[in-house]
Amino acid sequence: MSQPFVVVGGDAAGLSAASKCKREDPEREVIVYEKSEWISYAHCGMPYYVKGEVDSLGDLLSLSPREVDERGIDLHRNHEVLSVDPEEQHVRVHGPDGEFEQSYGDLLIATGARALVAPIEGTDLADVFTMHHMHSTAQLRAFLTPPDEADESAFETDYVDVDVTEYLDREPPTTAAIVGGGYVGVEMAEAFRSRGLETHLYQRSDRPVPPFGDAVGQRVSETLEEAGVECHFGTAVNSLEGNGRVDRVETDDGSQAVDLVLVGIGIRPNTQLVEDTGIEFGDSGAIRIDEYGRTTVESVYAAGDCAEKTHTVTGDPAWVPLGLTANRAGRAIGQTVAGDPEPVGEIAGTAVLKAFELECGRTGITDFDAAREAGFDPVAETITAGSRSGYYPGNAETTVTLVADRETGQLLGGTIAGEDRAAIRINTLATALESDMTVSEVERLDLAYAPPFSPVWDPLLVAAKVLRGTLSDWRSN
Amino acid sequence: MSQPFVVVGGDAAGLSAASKCKREDPEREVIVYEKSEWISYAHCGMPYYVKGEVDSLGDLLSLSPREVDERGIDLHRNHEVLSVDPEEQHVRVHGPDGEFEQSYGDLLIATGARALVAPIEGTDLADVFTMHHMHSTAQLRAFLTPPDEADESAFETDYVDVDVTEYLDREPPTTAAIVGGGYVGVEMAEAFRSRGLETHLYQRSDRPVPPFGDAVGQRVSETLEEAGVECHFGTAVNSLEGNGRVDRVETDDGSQAVDLVLVGIGIRPNTQLVEDTGIEFGDSGAIRIDEYGRTTVESVYAAGDCAEKTHTVTGDPAWVPLGLTANRAGRAIGQTVAGDPEPVGEIAGTAVLKAFELECGRTGITDFDAAREAGFDPVAETITAGSRSGYYPGNAETTVTLVADRETGQLLGGTIAGEDRAAIRINTLATALESDMTVSEVERLDLAYAPPFSPVWDPLLVAAKVLRGTLSDWRSN
Structure with missing residues (x-):
C-alpha cells in the first residue's frame, strides 16, 4: 500500500x-x-460580495467540507x-x-x-482591510451595510459562523480610501461607489492596472473618474493615521479624512x-x-x-x-x-477585469522591457474601433493594443478595453499566442461578423492590420 | 500605360x-x-432597419458614390x-x-x-418580400410603419430616393408569414414580433438555422416560441395565394391568413x-x-x-x-x-446570429456528412455550462458543441448558443481551427476568468474536457 x-x-x-x-x-x-x-473560496468574487451583488458569503464557496468528505478526501x-x-x-x-x-x-x-503588507505605518489600525480572507471580507460587507438593512443570512455559510456583530451595529462609513490601483483596488472602487461612499484611490504609478498597459490604464482612469472616484495617481501613501481606528490617510499632497481603508497592493x-x-x-x-x-x-x-x-x-x-x-x-x-501523467499546461497571462461598465483584457507579453528580456524586439500599435456595425445601437469604442516581434512578426501579446463584450475577445488573442501566430495570421482570421456583435472588421483585426502595416514599413525601409 | x-x-x-x-x-x-x-450596402443590417433599430436607410450604406469618386475610382x-x-x-x-x-x-x-426563388406558386404576388435589395427592404419598413409614425427621413439616403409612398399610406399589417428558418427568417421574426405582428415561421426541416446544428437549432426554436413566433417546422409551404396581393399561405396543415410574406430560403x-x-x-x-x-x-x-x-x-x-x-x-x-500579391485568405465558416436575445455562433465543419466527405471520422459532444461564475448575477446557460476527428483529436468545428456574450466566444474556436489545434490543446488554453465574464472553466473549456474524455475512452477501448 x-x-x-x-x-x-x-x-x-x-x-x-x-x-x-x-x-x-x-x-x-x-x-x-x-x-x-x-x-475552496472564490477570491475573485469577494469584491462583488462586498458590493452586494453576491447575496451570501456561502455563495463564494465552491465546495463544502461535507462535499470534500463525500469525495473520500481526508480533509483537516x-x-x-x-x-x-x-x-x-x-x-x-x-x-x-x-x-x-x-x-x-x-x-x-x-x-x-x-497579500503584500504595505510598507507604510498604520496598516494594523482597525478598519484597515485587505481583500484576501473571508473574515475581513465579511467584516467589510457588514461595515458597509446600514443597520436597518442588516441581513444575517448574508454572513452565513454551510459550516462557518462569522462574527460580524460589531460591524453590523456601527454606522456605515461615508468615506473610503483604497491603497493600490490594481485589480482589487479597481473592483473595490466599484463596490464602494455603488454604496454611495466618497472614494479615494491612491496609486504610486501614473496609471491604474499596470499589467494592462497604458491604453487600457488610460481608459480605466477615465472610467473611474466618470464614476466619481477621486483618483490620486502618482501619489504614494505615507501613512495611515488614527487612534485605534484609522481616520485619515497621509500623502505628500496632504491629509484625507476617511472612515475605512482598503489595502490592495498585490500578492x-x-x-x-x-x-x-x-x-x-x-x-x-x-x-x-x-x-x-x-x-x-x-x-x-x-x-x-x-x-x-x-x-x-x-x-x-x-x-x-x-x-x-x-x-x-x-x-x-x-x-x-494517480499514475497517468498529465502536463500542468502553460500560461499566457490572460486576465480580464471589470472596471464599472468597462471591460478590460490582457494576454501574453505586452511590457516592452519584459519582451526584450525574453529576446524579442517589440513593436506595438494601439487602435480604437467599434464593437458593432456603426449603425447598430450599442456600438462601443473598443481600444486594442497588439505587441509583436519586429523581426518575425510573431504576436507577443495584447490588451483590450471597451464597454461591449470587450473582455471576452481577449480569448482570441490568447488562442493565437498558443499557436505562435504572426500578426499577418491574426489579420487573416475568419472571425465573426454580424451587426449586433461585431463590425465587418473586428477591432482585433483592425489592430492586426495596422500593426502589420507598421511591420511592413519597417522591413521596406 | x-x-x-x-x-x-x-x-x-x-x-x-x-x-x-x-x-x-x-x-x-x-x-x-x-x-x-x-x-456598398450592408445586407446584414437590413433586418434591423426593418425592425426600426437602425434609423435610416442611408445608415446601411458604408460608402456613398461621392466617397468612391473621391478615392479616384470611376464608378458607374x-x-x-x-x-x-x-x-x-x-x-x-x-x-x-x-x-x-x-x-x-x-x-x-x-x-x-x-436570393433563391422559392419553388412555390405565388411568390410574384404583391406584399411578398425578400431581404436582398434595398428597395424591397425600404418598402417593407414603410409597410410596417403606422401612418401616424411615418418619418420620411427613414427612407432618405445621400443619393437615392426611394418611393415608398404607397406602403406608407396603407394600414400596417397584423399577420406575417416567413418562409425559411435561416438567418434572414430568424432575424425577421424578431423584427416582426417587435412590431407586434402575429408571426408564422415555416421551415421544411425540423429545426431552424441548419448550419448551426441541432443543439443551437433547439435553443433557437425555444427562443422563437418564447417570443411568440408560431413555428411550423417540418412544414413545406405549398403556395402563396391571393388576388394581386398575397393574403394566405397554404400548407398540408391548412391555410393561414396573412398580410405579408417574407421569403428567405437562401442564396x-x-x-x-x-x-x-x-x-x-x-x-x-x-x-x-x-x-x-x-x-x-x-x-x-x-x-x-x-x-x-x-x-x-x-x-x-x-x-x-x-x-x-x-x-x-x-x-x-x-x-x-496593384503589383503586391496578397493571398485572399481562407474561410473557417465562422458565422454568428442574434435570435432575439439568444446569441449563436458556429465555425468550421460541424456536419458529420461534410466531415466524412473531407476524410474525417467525426465525434461530437454537447455541453451546457454557465457563462459566468455561478454566484454572479447574469450567469446564463451556454450550450457548446465541439466536433473533432476521432483518430487525431483535431478540432473540426463547433457551435455555441447562450444569452451572455456567447456569439463572440466562437472566435476562440475559429482561431483554434486556423492552427489545426487538437481538442487537448483547446482544453489547455489559458482563457479569461473573472466572475462577471466567465467561470473558472469557460464553457468552451468544459466542452473540450468532455470531448477529450470521449476520445480517450474510445482509444482505451
Whole structure:
C-alpha cells in the first residue's frame, strides 16, 4: 500500500488535485491540510460580495467540507503544516489537538499567495482591510451595510459562523480610501461607489492596472473618474493615521479624512513552508516546477499561486497567479499522482477585469522591457474601433493594443478595453499566442461578423492590420 | 500605360478591391460597374432597419458614390455588364446611354449572390418580400410603419430616393408569414414580433438555422416560441395565394391568413455573367479561384459571394458567402492587381446570429456528412455550462458543441448558443481551427476568468474536457 498523497492548502489547486487523484485512484489515501477554517473560496468574487451583488458569503464557496468528505478526501481544516522533511518524506502538522507527523508518498504544496503588507505605518489600525480572507471580507460587507438593512443570512455559510456583530451595529462609513490601483483596488472602487461612499484611490504609478498597459490604464482612469472616484495617481501613501481606528490617510499632497481603508497592493507567493527544504525557487520568488508540476525535490509537487509555470510566449518560467491555471495545474497533478501523467499546461497571462461598465483584457507579453528580456524586439500599435456595425445601437469604442516581434512578426501579446463584450475577445488573442501566430495570421482570421456583435472588421483585426502595416514599413525601409 | 482594372459589382468585394488597388497604385485606372443604383450596402443590417433599430436607410450604406469618386475610382451605377470576352480582354456593358465595350487589363467578378426563388406558386404576388435589395427592404419598413409614425427621413439616403409612398399610406399589417428558418427568417421574426405582428415561421426541416446544428437549432426554436413566433417546422409551404396581393399561405396543415410574406430560403452565387467564358466553377456552383483570387482564366479574378474559397479545416474549396471574407478577398485582390500579391485568405465558416436575445455562433465543419466527405471520422459532444461564475448575477446557460476527428483529436468545428456574450466566444474556436489545434490543446488554453465574464472553466473549456474524455475512452477501448 503506497503512502498517502498529502496536500498542503485547501483552495483551488489543492482541492482540484485531491479530487482528481481520488477519482482516478480511489484506493489511494488523500489527505488535505488547510491552515484556516475556509476551503475552496472564490477570491475573485469577494469584491462583488462586498458590493452586494453576491447575496451570501456561502455563495463564494465552491465546495463544502461535507462535499470534500463525500469525495473520500481526508480533509483537516485548522491544521497548519509547519515543516516538510523531504528526506524522511513526512510533514509536521499543528492542529487543534497539538503537533504530529504525517508521512507522504507524494506531496503537493498548494499554499497560494499572501497579500503584500504595505510598507507604510498604520496598516494594523482597525478598519484597515485587505481583500484576501473571508473574515475581513465579511467584516467589510457588514461595515458597509446600514443597520436597518442588516441581513444575517448574508454572513452565513454551510459550516462557518462569522462574527460580524460589531460591524453590523456601527454606522456605515461615508468615506473610503483604497491603497493600490490594481485589480482589487479597481473592483473595490466599484463596490464602494455603488454604496454611495466618497472614494479615494491612491496609486504610486501614473496609471491604474499596470499589467494592462497604458491604453487600457488610460481608459480605466477615465472610467473611474466618470464614476466619481477621486483618483490620486502618482501619489504614494505615507501613512495611515488614527487612534485605534484609522481616520485619515497621509500623502505628500496632504491629509484625507476617511472612515475605512482598503489595502490592495498585490500578492506574493506564499512559500515560507518550503524555504529550507532544498526546493528551488525561480527569480519570481515562486516555486520552480517542471511540466508535470514537480519541484526540484523528489515526490514534491507545487501548484497554484505559490508556483511558477511556463509562459506560452517566452517558454520561460513566469509567475502569474490566477484561478484557471491554479485549478488546471492541480487537476493535472492529481492525475499524474494517480499514475497517468498529465502536463500542468502553460500560461499566457490572460486576465480580464471589470472596471464599472468597462471591460478590460490582457494576454501574453505586452511590457516592452519584459519582451526584450525574453529576446524579442517589440513593436506595438494601439487602435480604437467599434464593437458593432456603426449603425447598430450599442456600438462601443473598443481600444486594442497588439505587441509583436519586429523581426518575425510573431504576436507577443495584447490588451483590450471597451464597454461591449470587450473582455471576452481577449480569448482570441490568447488562442493565437498558443499557436505562435504572426500578426499577418491574426489579420487573416475568419472571425465573426454580424451587426449586433461585431463590425465587418473586428477591432482585433483592425489592430492586426495596422500593426502589420507598421511591420511592413519597417522591413521596406 | 496598362489597361484599366475593371470591377463588376459595387458592393463589399468589388469596392474593397477598387479602393485598395487605387490606394496602392494611384496611376492605375480603376472602373467599377454596378447594375443597380445601390453600392456598398450592408445586407446584414437590413433586418434591423426593418425592425426600426437602425434609423435610416442611408445608415446601411458604408460608402456613398461621392466617397468612391473621391478615392479616384470611376464608378458607374445602373450599368450592367452583359458579357465578358477573355480573348479580347473586354466586357460589354449596358448603361443608361446604351451599350458599349470596355477593355480591361485585370477584371474582377464581384457579382455577389442572388436570393433563391422559392419553388412555390405565388411568390410574384404583391406584399411578398425578400431581404436582398434595398428597395424591397425600404418598402417593407414603410409597410410596417403606422401612418401616424411615418418619418420620411427613414427612407432618405445621400443619393437615392426611394418611393415608398404607397406602403406608407396603407394600414400596417397584423399577420406575417416567413418562409425559411435561416438567418434572414430568424432575424425577421424578431423584427416582426417587435412590431407586434402575429408571426408564422415555416421551415421544411425540423429545426431552424441548419448550419448551426441541432443543439443551437433547439435553443433557437425555444427562443422563437418564447417570443411568440408560431413555428411550423417540418412544414413545406405549398403556395402563396391571393388576388394581386398575397393574403394566405397554404400548407398540408391548412391555410393561414396573412398580410405579408417574407421569403428567405437562401442564396446562390450570381455567376450567370461568366457562364460561357471558360471560367471554371466548383461543385458549389460558385467560381473556382486560387489563393490569390484568380479564376481559371488569365487576368480574371473573382471575390465575394460569387466565388469559392479554401476551407481552413478541409483545405478544399467551399462556398460560404459572408461579409468579412468578401471584404478581405476584395482588398487582397486589389493589392495583388496593384503589383503586391496578397493571398485572399481562407474561410473557417465562422458565422454568428442574434435570435432575439439568444446569441449563436458556429465555425468550421460541424456536419458529420461534410466531415466524412473531407476524410474525417467525426465525434461530437454537447455541453451546457454557465457563462459566468455561478454566484454572479447574469450567469446564463451556454450550450457548446465541439466536433473533432476521432483518430487525431483535431478540432473540426463547433457551435455555441447562450444569452451572455456567447456569439463572440466562437472566435476562440475559429482561431483554434486556423492552427489545426487538437481538442487537448483547446482544453489547455489559458482563457479569461473573472466572475462577471466567465467561470473558472469557460464553457468552451468544459466542452473540450468532455470531448477529450470521449476520445480517450474510445482509444482505451
